[in-house]
Amino acid sequence: MSAATPAAAASQSVLDVTDFSVEFRTRAGIVRALDRVAFSVGRGETMALVGESGSGKSVTAYALLGLLDAAGRITGGSARLEGTELTSASPAALSAIRGKRAAMIFQNPRAALNPIRNVGKQIGDVLRRHAGLGARAAAAEAIEMLRAVGIPDPARRAGAYPFELSGGMCQRVMIAIAVATRPALLIADEPTTGLDVTTQAVVMDIMGRLAAETGMATILITHDLALAAERSGRIAVMHAGHIVEDAPTKTLLLYPRHPYTRRLLAATPTAAGNLADLRSIPGNLPDLRRDDLPPCRFAARCDRRLPACEAPMQWRELEPHHRVACWNPA
Amino acid sequence: MRGLLLRLAGSLPALVAVIIVTFVLTRVLPGDTATYFAGPTASAESIAQIRAELGLDRPLPEQFWSYVQALVHGDLGMSLTTGQPVLTDILARLPASAELTLCGLLIGMAIAIPLGIIAAVRQGSLADHACRVIVTAGVSLPVFFTGLLLVYVFYFLLGWSPAPLGRLDAFASPPPAVTGFYLIDAALIGDWETWRGAAAQLILPAVTLGLFALAPIARITRASMLAVLGAEFIRTARASGLSSRTLILTYALRNALLPVVTTLGMVFSFLLGANVLVEKVFAWPGIGSYAVEALIASDGAPVQGFVLTMAILYILLNLAIDLVNRALDPRARHT
Numbered sequence: 001m002s003a004a005t006p007a008a009a010a011s012q013s014v015l016d017v018t019d020f021s022v023e024f025r026t027r028a029g030i031v032r033a034l035d036r037v038a039f040s041v042g043r044g045e046t047m048a049l050v051g052e053s054g055s056g057k058s059v060t061a062y063a064l065l066g067l068l069d070a071a072g073r074i075t076g077g078s079a080r081l082e083g084t085e086l087t088s089a090s091p092a093a094l095s096a097i098r099g100k101r102a103a104m105i106f107q108n109p110r111a112a113l114n115p116i117r118n119v120g121k122q123i124g125d126v127l128r129r130h131a132g133l134g135a136r137a138a139a140a141e142a143i144e145m146l147r148a149v150g151i152p153d154p155a156r157r158a159g160a161y162p163f164e165l166s167g168g169m170c171q172r173v174m175i176a177i178a179v180a181t182r183p184a185l186l187i188a189d190e191p192t193t194g195l196d197v198t199t200q201a202v203v204m205d206i207m208g209r210l211a212a213e214t215g216m217a218t219i220l221i222t223h224d225l226a227l228a229a230e231r232s233g234r235i236a237v238m239h240a241g242h243i244v245e246d247a248p249t250k251t252l253l254l255y256p257r258h259p260y261t262r263r264l265l266a267a268t269p270t271a272a273g274n275l276a277d278l279r280s281i282p283g284n285l286p287d288l289r290r291d292d293l294p295p296c297r298f299a300a301r302c303d304r305r306l307p308a309c310e311a312p313m314q315w316r317e318l319e320p321h322h323r324v325a326c327w328n329p330a
Numbered sequence: 331m332r333g334l335l336l337r338l339a340g341s342l343p344a345l346v347a348v349i350i351v352t353f354v355l356t357r358v359l360p361g362d363t364a365t366y367f368a369g370p371t372a373s374a375e376s377i378a379q380i381r382a383e384l385g386l387d388r389p390l391p392e393q394f395w396s397y398v399q400a401l402v403h404g405d406l407g408m409s410l411t412t413g414q415p416v417l418t419d420i421l422a423r424l425p426a427s428a429e430l431t432l433c434g435l436l437i438g439m440a441i442a443i444p445l446g447i448i449a450a451v452r453q454g455s456l457a458d459h460a461c462r463v464i465v466t467a468g469v470s471l472p473v474f475f476t477g478l479l480l481v482y483v484f485y486f487l488l489g490w491s492p493a494p495l496g497r498l499d500a501f502a503s504p505p506p507a508v509t510g511f512y513l514i515d516a517a518l519i520g521d522w523e524t525w526r527g528a529a530a531q532l533i534l535p536a537v538t539l540g541l542f543a544l545a546p547i548a549r550i551t552r553a554s555m556l557a558v559l560g561a562e563f564i565r566t567a568r569a570s571g572l573s574s575r576t577l578i579l580t581y582a583l584r585n586a587l588l589p590v591v592t593t594l595g596m597v598f599s600f601l602l603g604a605n606v607l608v609e610k611v612f613a614w615p616g617i618g619s620y621a622v623e624a625l626i627a628s629d630g631a632p633v634q635g636f637v638l639t640m641a642i643l644y645i646l647l648n649l650a651i652d653l654v655n656r657a658l659d660p661r662a663r664h665t
Contacts, residue, residue, distance in 0.1 A: 067568055099571030106569075111562040114581055116588075116659050125580075126570045161660045177570060 014217040019077035029289040046218040048228035051238035066094035100130040103178035107190035109170035113162040120158025145176040168199035240297035247322035257329035348641040356630035407631030416635040425510025427616030434539025446551025468545030477538040477611040
């Protein structure tokens with residue numbers, strides 16, 4: 001995947017990631033969690049990052065925002081947010097960017113909020129840090145943010161603690177915290193996992209509306225292809241720390257080219273499909289601690305493997321905005 | 331408020347149990363009060379006469395009944411060693427013990443909580459190792475030993491502190507009693523000379539207790555802080571770019587303090603126990619040394635009074651901790 005030129009690298013791009021690699025030093029060896037990941041997200045665009053558990057979706061988000069724990073290290077590549085290089089930024093510079101230009105929301109919203117601080121203050125904390133507001137102005141703006149994410153009676157709810165709110169309400173509060181400073185980029189890590197279906201739709205609607213209003217770019221991290229299909233303009237598929245395919249959502253769903261993407265789609269239930277037709281993906285993710293990882297990390301599980309697959313992986317742009325990292329695309 | 335009253339009511343059975351157990355214990359313990367007070371040369375007749383005077387010859391249930399009746403009227407009985415009502419003795423000596431214990435606890439907290447925070451935030455650093463050494467030392471050194479060591483070093487060798495003989499120098503007079511805490515009473519009337527004298531007497535025994543209290547507080551603070559720092563809401567706060575000051579003090583520490591506050595109650599009760607020895611070492615006129623002297627003299631009423639006072643203190647302490655927890659944790663207010 002050298003010489004990566006992300007397909008959608010428009011002039012309007014908010015985030016440009018190229019050759020982004022991350023390693024974790026563990027007792028059992030070095031885990032090559034991300035290998036030359038490349039993508040870009042444009043203004044107002046929603047890109048879904050999909051893949052099975054452990055494929056490196058969340059690690060990508062954490063590494064971009066400098067939230068890796070001590071064992072994790074960015075070993076190469078570049079990530080530019082509105083022109084600012086994130087990989088070489090100091091911890092202080094990153095902390096000034098986090099929550100201001102790039103924000104993140106998480107799954108399990110109730111645990112992701114401070115249990116003993118009322119939600120108005122938690123939103124206010126971000127505003128005081130990044131928008132330079134005083135305590136009173138921050139409290140007033142926090143109520144406006146609660147209104148913006150559709151929480152009824154926001155002035156009263158600002159004094160509520162997370163345990164007094166439902167999961168869906170907590171996720172709205174999370175969104176309010178994340179978008180309070182009108183960031184250019186919002187990373188949503190499995191934002192609807194654990195919420196019931198109607199709440200999921202409401203939460204996704206709120207995120208979509210705010211993105212449309214402010215021109216915020218969104219990275220939607222999910223293992224749920226149906227959600228990605230419904231809510232994103234573009235999908236990047238991750239497998240074992242590689243992005244293997246990246247295409248507009250419709251194209252990817254109708255004409256998947258990477259064998260892994262095809263497998264992933266075949267393993268996703270649809271309304272029209274028959275349950276008996278669902279296919280599990282054979283094999284497991286490769287052990288990322290191995291020193292002799294093959295160039296294509298899907299090769300061992302792939303039924304279209306060729307001798308050519310031993311060659312270093314390269315991006316192939318099959319048509320405009322549709323690229324795949326495979327020597328033998330379907 | 332209703333919850334608090336319920337809690338108070340819930341501790342009544344414990345209080346009843348304490349009354350029964352201390353009564354039985356003081357009757358069962360070896361040593362005969364009448365013999366002790368009659369003196370070594372007393373005849374069997376005079377011992378019997380003293381026993382009858384004290385009511386010790388009546389059957390146990392009858393003795394217990396009159397004890398409870400007196401108790402209801404706030405009468406804890408007479409101390410045979412001091413010749414005073416036990417209640418008067420305890421009320422006179424309790425402030426000395428309370429001042430010492432509170433100062434010890436404050437010294438322990440002032441060192442242990444910051445130490446635990448730093449040890450957790452900078453895991454594996456020098457501060458973390460120092461924390462481990464201090465915790466181990468604090469657990470393994472008995473208070474009478476640290477007390478004697480401090481007296482040896484700071485009084486005998488260095489001469490920095492006054493003789494370990496009570497709350498004030500023998501020639502100084504105590505400040506007029508308002509709270510019974512010399513430091514507060516002296517400060518109230520602006521008598522800084524007495525304040526300094528009282529502080530100089532207090533510092534070594536308080537440090538001795540502080541060192542003892544330090545270990546459990548530091549250990550819980552560190553563990554609780556580590557647990558909180560790994561929590562999901564801390565990740566959210568970091569993702570929001572909050573300053574490390576806000577992150578550690580407002581987000582992590584306030585949450586980490588909840589188990590620490592609960593531990594403080596336990597530590598305080600340990601301190602009440604440790605007090606007995608420290609008061610002996612420093613000739614501190616508190617209720618701990620009072621109880622020990624009474625116990626040695628087989629003087630039942632003061633011992634019963636002491637244990638009962640401790641039980642009431644402990645109940646009040648737990649109530650106070652409940653209140654602090656309610657103030658810190660909105661979830662506790664709802665249960």
